[in-house]
Amino acid sequence: MSPRNFFIGGNWKMNGSVAQVKSLVEGLNSINVPAQTEVVVSPPAIYVDRVRNNLKKDIGVAAQNSYVKASGAFTGEISPEQLKDLGIDWVILGHSERREYFAESDKFVGEKTAHALKAGVNVIACIGEKLEEREANITSEVVTRQLKGVADEIKDWTNVVVAYEPVWAIGTGKVATPEQAEEVHVTLRNWLAANVSKEVAENVRIIYGGSVNAKNAAELATKPNIDGFLVGGASLKADDFNIIVQARL
Numbered sequence: 094m095s096p097r098n099f100f101i102g103g104n105w106k107m108n109g110s111v112a113q114v115k116s117l118v119e120g121l122n123s124i125n126v127p128a129q130t131e132v133v134v135s136p137p138a139i140y141v142d143r144v145r146n147n148l149k150k151d152i153g154v155a156a157q158n159s160y161v162k163a164s165g166a167f168t169g170e171i172s173p174e175q176l177k178d179l180g181i182d183w184v185i186l187g188h189s190e191r192r193e194y195f196a197e198s199d200k201f202v203g204e205k206t207a208h209a210l211k212a213g214v215n216v217i218a219c220i221g222e223k224l225e226e227r228e229a230n231i232t233s234e235v236v237t238r239q240l241k242g243v244a245d246e247i248k249d250w251t252n253v254v255v256a257y258e259p260v261w262a263i264g265t266g267k268v269a270t271p272e273q274a275e276e277v278h279v280t281l282r283n284w285l286a287a288n289v290s291k292e293v294a295e296n297v298r299i300i301y302g303g304s305v306n307a308k309n310a311a312e313l314a315t316k317p318n319i320d321g322f323l324v325g326g327a328s329l330k331a332d333d334f335n336i337i338v339q340a341r342l
């Protein structure tokens with residue numbers, strides 16, 4: 094088993110209502126978080142405070158985005174400093190949906206990562222290739238370019254989790270095979286060893302996201318370089334999410 098603690102993130106995306114959030118939090122509060130496993134859920138920003146106040150403390154809470162300034166005239170944005178103010182310790186940055194629909198560049202994702210870390214908020218930094226990029230055999234170039242966007246802006250990786258999420262597997266039910274995911278995770282670790290440091294390469298957690306569910310999580314979790322998951326759809330059901338949380342047992 095890998096020496097790195099397992100990390101399970103639940104990205105609720107733009108889903109939920111007051112009633113659904115209440116019910117999901119109740120379900121999550123009955124999850125037994127295994128030793129050496131870190132669990133973090135990420136509600137829409139509008140529910141983050143409510144979730145933090147009602148969720149048991151051994152499950153962390155993440156925002157789905159944050160900006161590069163502490164405060165000011167940036168309508169619609171939230172700062173990592175404000176997240177800290179609410180007791181929110183994590184933020185997801187660079188999700189492919191932000192890159193695709195909100196034109197976030199590799200550099201901007203790197204800058205947001207640097208600012209969040211400076212403010213004391215841990216970062217789940219997302220990268221991943223599109224279907225046409227995989228078919229053109231440029232997966233390695235794409236994911237290492239995206240990783241470089243982060244590496245160019247930060248020095249300390251202690252509070253960063255890298256999430257490899259192939260875009261073609263997100264919300265499609267088409268999960269990467271354990272071998273496909275492992276291959277990319279090894280590429281990322283090798284890139285970190287060559288371009289950042291061997292220590293960072295060994296210690297940083299690289300998690301997989303893309304149609305992870307209660308049925309496929311355990312097999313994916315057998316791979317030595319898959320240190321956990323970032324789960325979308327299946328994180329909206331506490332029972333399914335619980336099975337994924339227990340996947341490496």
Ligand SMILES: O=C[C@H](O)COP(=O)(O)O
Nearest residue numbers: 104263264303304325326
């Ligand atoms: O952040 C989570 C990923 O986008 C995966 O979403 P999914 O599990 O619904 O495919």
